[in-house]
Amino acid sequence: MAGETYNENSDVLAILFDLDNTLIQTRNGDSRACNKLVEILDQQYGLPSEAAAESATNFLRAFRARPDDDSFAIDEWPAHLWRNCLPKNYRHIAKSISAEWLKLRFHYLSLTPDVIHLLETLREDYLLGLITNGPSRAQWQKIQRLGLRKYFDCVLVSGDLPWEKPDQHIFLEACKLLNVEPRNCIMVGDKLETDIKGGIEAELGGTVWIPLQKDEESSDLPDFTIEKVTELPEVLPNSPKLKRSAGAADNIKTC
Template sequence: MEDCGISVILFDLDNTLVDTAGAGKVAIHKVSELLKNKLDRANISDICEQFGHKLLKESFNPSAGQTIDEIRINHWHEALQEAGGVDPGRDLASECYCMWKTTRLQNLSLSPEVLALLDDLRHSYKLVLLTNGDTQTQQEKIEAVRCEGLFSAVVVGGEHAEQKPAASIFTHCFELLGVKPQDCIMVGDSLDTDIQGGFNAGVRATVWINKKGGSPPENTMMPDYTIPSVLDLPNVLANLR
């Protein structure tokens, strides 16, 4: 690809390069099947929905003495108690978590099309994977999709004092590669973390992956470019030349 004044592309991971949401749905279905064989009259869908809510609101502090695995076993334990109305014990909660985690990781992958895109881009740009989240969780995903070799740098938010949208973690990326913010673009699916973070850090452009369509909600950061899939990124790069 021709030079367009950009030397670095920062990529988010979840729901940008890999379909984490889709893998999560498959994992929840597997847990539902497990629970149908374990519980007689429990509302399985409510249990799974409760777990999903707890996952979204999750706040993990590694210095608090619990691992992320223990925290998420607790999510399942609480969901079973709250939605099921009984306490089937932590053994079942552990079994649910193991099934959910294993299935989700097994269903995470770079599609052949995304893999080909990254392989093409890395011949013209330095690629950086910049992902928020707990260190263990994100490293397990990176290992599962076998993508680390495609990037000049991999930066996981949980390993730093601040995560996206804080400018500091972007500055860390710039310093790693010896580039300026204007040399970079940020590509991601989250307006609150990826797009706001790119703006905070002063990158050349922000690219929002909007798979659902529609306009950004009010009072959110407006991206410079909006595309339905990361596969459309070459069109943005061509426009930036």
């Protein structure tokens, strides 16, 4: 665990979280879903394992590059990608495979019990906000399917707004909706170039980094570095005065 301290002159009243690869393990979960689909394609549909692996790899690459397309219904877009990635004589199963993909994906992306406990415990003492970059429908689909909304006092998706992280305005908007000053908020996320840089430029009270790769380095140094989000309480201030502020909570606007 690296870092020094938060702004000593500021009470921490709110915690802003990133979503993907911070609260949910998106990259790992999507990879696990595709690995399972390789087995399904081989064992249930008779697609040779090498071709199945190639199809799944191509699908995941295409999906990560473009997780949504507004010209398709939200659940039809993955089916379209599978249709393009499967061998020609297997394209008729694209809709079925896409349904399996969505089922497996949200199974592997579900909040773990320890993360649920973390959020429930933190919400007793702090205001919680969620700030996530990405297309509106794709991000809200995750938020809704995983039942995340109830854990947060405010949720901001960049696809709904004129800014995305690291633009300081999206962090300041979250502070505004929570009715707290930026110096009273901390940002927790996995990306130095968006979560940490943006938190610093918005002059938040502190930043906590959860690197995907341990060898990542940047001049935008976070206040703390932890290995997983459940370690967050270890670096939070432990003062009685830092309890959830009734005054701040009174005027929260939902978003």
